[in-house]
Amino acid sequence: MSAFAFWGAVEIGLVYAFVGLGVYFSFRVLDFPDLTVDGSFPLGAAVAAMMIIAGINPWLATLAGMIAAGAAGVVTAVLNVRFKILNLLASILTMIALFSVVIRVMHGPNVSLLRRPTMLSPFYGHGVPDYLVRPAFLLVLVVIAVILLARLLASDFGLAMRATGANVRMARAQGIRTDWQVYAGMALSNALVGLAGALFAQTNGFADVTTGTGTIVIGLAAVIVGETLIRLRGVVFALIACVVGSVLYHIAIQVALEADVLGLQASDLKLVTAVLVTLALILPRLRRGARA
Amino acid sequence: MIKVSNLSVVFGAGTPLEKRALNGVDLTLEAGEFVSVIGSNGAGKSTLLGAIAGDVLATEGRIEIDGRDVTRQPTARRAALVARVFQDPLAGSCGQLTIEENLAIAAARGTRRGLGLAIGKRRTMLHERVEALGLGLESRLTDKMALLSGGQRQALALVMATLAKSSVLLLDEHTAALDPGMAEFVIHLTDRFVRDFRLTTLMVTHSMRQALDTGTRTVMLHEGRIVLDVSGATRSGMGVEDLVTMFRRKRGKAIDDDELLTS
Ligand SMILES: Nc1ncnc2c1ncn2[C@@H]1O[C@H](COP(=O)(O)OP(=O)(O)O)[C@@H](O)[C@H]1O
């Protein structure tokens, strides 16, 4: 693999690390299987891109993308908590609706950000090649995010969120207003995915509604690959595992695509991802079955 | 002080499975009273505790805790006033969280949960409380709760229930799922905590012996009504035999009353 391809894989892995972190919050912390992310990823990208095109500061534009995506998460949470729609179905409804919303936001299925200022613009052209600037910049953001999220999960508020996902009856008996914890957790989860979308748009130079398809599976892949490789206890390691899982997964995908013997083409990616995640999901069960 | 007035709970009202689990219960607990509750299966004991805690909605009647009407408040809102230990040792804590995380969650019961570190400021206090159990769990504070035995979890659930202030402690057959040795340990621990922290307590038990040996007053429920309420000298003079006899007599009388009403 060329250095260029390798760092490209690291870069996309670090972008999707935010999806992994978001999916960790919905699937693992809240125990809420949330497919909204397939819509909140392109929504974050679309909102950030359109605001950048409108001349707004890229950092603010990214923040706006996160807020929009977080709001999408709240919609799913309200459908489930307030209106008792099954969690998976609630998230599918929001996800489908977002497809239309994203196209409205962009006045079409995609927009280009070529030659527009991005969060990365100030860091280009200082002698470091662009293909290294991008992963370095993303790594700094990811490290900051992991520190903030780990600190959040160690707070009274964070523990209340974890209790909500782990044992809702106990949480209520302890005075935790579990409805609000689900709203907050789903907002946070989808805001992280929206951030990934906004970063994807700025590192790749475009936003496209179709980039959302399969986001959930890539996020789950990051979580599961990370959990399989890093078995240390504690939430800090769980968060780091999401990041490491995402990067390794994308490097592995790159290797698989480049290996001529496998004869894969880029469009096989989703199939490969789905097969990998399926294997990761059923292997522990098969192993348990073999022991029993 | 807890004041339950004319409390009725009907499950599945208007359906063929309609069930009147509580039928006009009046019960007042003075501060510091420790009441044991007995009654056959389906008498309404859990429903009474559930109604006080907020899990079960009152169909009729009123529940006051320390002069506040909590009848319509959801569980989480009145949790500042109510501490609980469930029958199922797995129900009262989160298996995936560590011992100290579970304790920290309980220590914050009834407070606003902000962004302050949950364990940092409480570490010493939590360590001392767990050490005082004498189970050696203080060296395992960062272990997951799921690794503990039912008895260990239930002992910790009692600690959790006493970390934050409460106006009433509700115990629903909290020793029923434990082996005899551990049940004994937990019941002694209950006695000690109730004394040390001067807790107002309502304890459901399946054992008449336990009902008489622990607490200051014993109440018997039958078909959603209180049919026996003894305390003081009457109660201290009673043995399990007397209680059983009274239970038979009261139950018979309750049935007679019903027959009078329906005939
Ligand atoms: N959620 C519920 N829905 C319908 N019926 C219930 C429910 N909870 C309890 N009951 C019924 O109410 C009655 C009292 O139950 P419960 O309070 O659990 O009794 P106890 O704890 O004294 O054994 C029983 O007949 C039980 O079947």
Ligand SMILES: [Mg+2]
């Ligand atoms: Mg019961």
